[in-house]
Amino acid sequence: MMYTADMxxxxxxxxxxxxxxxxxxxxxxxxxxxxxxxxxxxxDPAMGGHASFGLGVALSLPDERVVLFDSExxxxxxxxxxxxxAEKAPENFYHxxxxxxxxxxxxxxxxxxAKNIEYDVxxxxxxxxxxxxxxxxxxxxxxxEEILGQPGPVFVALKVEPEIENEPIGSRVRxxxxxxxxxxxxxxxxxxIEGP
Amino acid sequence: MTMHEEGQLSPELVMAEMxxxxxxxxxxxxxxxxxxxxxLMEADPDLDLIPVSREGxxxxxxxxLTVGGKxxxxxxxxxxxxxxxxxxxGWGLSLNIPVVMMVxxxxxxxxxxNSDTAATYTERFLNxxxxxxxxxxxxxxxxxxSVAFEEAQRTRRPVxxxxxDEYHGFNR
Numbered sequence: 001m002m003y004t005a006d007m008x009x010x011x012x013x014x015x016x017x018x019x020x021x022x023x024x025x026x027x028x029x030x031x032x033x034x035x036x037x038x039x040x041x042x043x044d045p046a047m048g049g050h051a052s053f054g055l056g057v058a059l060s061l062p063d064e065r066v067v068l069f070d071s072e073x074x075x076x077x078x079x080x081x082x083x084x085x086a087e088k089a090p091e092n093f094y095h096x097x098x099x100x101x102x103x104x105x106x107x108x109x110x111x112x113x114a115k116n117i118e119y120d121v122x123x124x125x126x127x128x129x130x131x132x133x134x135x136x137x138x139x140x141x142x143x144x145e146e147i148l149g150q151p152g153p154v155f156v157a158l159k160v161e162p163e164i165e166n167e168p169i170g171s172r173v174r175x176x177x178x179x180x181x182x183x184x185x186x187x188x189x190x191x192x193i194e195g196p
Numbered sequence: 197m198t199m200h201e202e203g204q205l206s207p208e209l210v211m212a213e214m215x216x217x218x219x220x221x222x223x224x225x226x227x228x229x230x231x232x233x234x235x236l237m238e239a240d241p242d243l244d245l246i247p248v249s250r251e252g253x254x255x256x257x258x259x260x261l262t263v264g265g266k267x268x269x270x271x272x273x274x275x276x277x278x279x280x281x282x283x284x285x286g287w288g289l290s291l292n293i294p295v296v297m298m299v300x301x302x303x304x305x306x307x308x309x310n311s312d313t314a315a316t317y318t319e320r321f322l323n324x325x326x327x328x329x330x331x332x333x334x335x336x337x338x339x340x341x342s343v344a345f346e347e348a349q350r351t352r353r354p355v356x357x358x359x360x361d362e363y364h365g366f367n368r
Contacts, residue, residue, distance in 0.1 A: 040263065046286025049256030052248070053287065056260020056268075059221070059244070080249030084257075088246060181292050184263050193265040196294045196352045 001159045002137040004098060008032050008069070010141040011096075014148055019057060019064050019187070023050045024071040024098055027175035037190040042180045044105075048077030051095065055085050058093035058152070061191070065092050065148070072099040072119060072157075073111055079122065082155075086127025091151040095123075100162035108164035123155035135159040203334050205361045207232045210298075211240070213341035217296075220266040221246055223254040227273030227300040230359055251276030252283035255354075258295045259287040270297035274318040274358075284325060284354060292352040296344045301331070304360040322356055329356035 005028040012032050019038050022029035026041040033039050040057065054068035075082070075097055085095065101114040111117075120133040130150060134140040140158060147154055165172060178186065188194075210233055214222075222237055223246045224230075237243050248254050251272045258268040277284070277299050288295065303312025310316065322329050328347060330340040341357055348355040 042291065045290050046256070046282045048252065049283055049287050052253040052256035053260040056257040057264050059246070060261045060264020060266040078250060078253055081253050084246065084248055084253065180290060184291065187263065188265070195265060196292070196349055
């Protein structure tokens with residue numbers, strides 16, 4: 001297993017101008033990113049939707065590399081998104097998935113069949129042309145260049161340490177520094193996209 | 197009856213409304229109320245069809261497309277819309293996504309008596325979420341689709357078009 005923050009730090013030098021959707025890694029990415037206006041830290045609008053959201057961003061901006069840090073709980077909730085991504089096959093989409101084997105934000109309860117799911121195999125079977133799986137930082141770090149150097153969609157499953165939260169949601173410290181709509185408006189401004 | 201008798205909601209009319217409003221992507225899951233659009237949409241080189249396997253995915257996909265400056269339309273049935281409540285709330289309403297969802301109104305009858313609870317709860321669902329909606333049954337109603345697009349853009353919210361014309365006549 002690896003720590004999410006360490007994994008994101010390893011990724012950061014390879015980011016280039018990618019649009020990054022940090023998903024569940026958002027709280028760490030906020031402190032790592034050097035281009036916040038090209039990030040989409042929308043938090044968790046509704047669980048299960050990040051993969052489809054990332055697909056939409058990738059299809060709408062084919063000249064931009066789009067990197068998503070999804071989670072296994074999200075993927076399990078909407079696994080049907082994977083065949084859609086594979087069918088549309090956006091070459092600019094890189095789908096990383098953090099697998100901590102539990103629902104960390106609700107107290108750490110295990111996801112179904114937590115220790116026995118091969119998400120990279122599921123992605124491959126859904127039609128992703130390239131898939132990877134890493135359970136340690138060293139192997140991941142040495143493969144990032146290869147992963148990002150090929151056309152997408154690429155799926156990368158990453159075993160990460162759970163960072164369990166057990167405080168009532170209302171008592172948790174908010175890591176977001178901008179509202180969701182501000183995040184979107186900032187990206188649009190950065191890319192010169194007009195309209196609501 | 198032919199498929200395109202005068203007054204009926206023809207696929208060409210619906211397509212014309214989409215084109216007029218600059219639709220770039222159709223995020224959809226097939227349903228029997230809007231299946232008559234499929235062949236036309238598929239043949240249109242200017243439309244990108246994105247098939248989903250659960251309707252909730254349509255809202256997050258549409259949100260992503262909108263962030264990137266595209267103009268998607270969602271094409272789903274009322275049954276799936278009701279399943280998608282949290283996605284509509286989170287990805288549609290909380291991100292201020294100005295998207296039109298064309299919703300097959302399964303079970304709709306003009307006389308008010310229906311035997312399908314999908315219809316019973318459709319408008320109650322939309323009212324609960326505060327979603328404005330427009331009913332389209334015939335060709336004469338087609339301009340309401342543009343009204344929905346204009347409202348979505350103006351309010352930066354999802355707006356629904358309820359398609360109450362399965363196979364041109366079930367509700368008569």
